[in-house]
Amino acid sequence: MESTLTPLPSCPKDGGHLSYVVRNNKAEYVVLSMAAYEDMLADLAESRLTASEADLKAGRVLRGSADELLREAKQDEKDPA
Secondary structure: OOOOOOOOOOOOOOOOOEEEEEEOOEEEEEEEOHHHHHHHHHHHHHHHHHHHHHHHHOOOOOOOOHHHHHHHHHHHHHOOO
């Protein structure tokens, strides 16, 4: 399997630049500016928080301690369903 690496142009300061690295006629990697990457991480964190808040409002959350969770996991290993 052969790949070719060619220099990418500099990313503009606005962070809107996106490049793909293609190998064997398939996009293998995505190259982002740091600003675009940080925006993506912030959007992901916001999405996770929104989903967690929806789970909480819908009652899909169980409360307990780490010890209780570990005890339940060990019990599940002993008595698989």
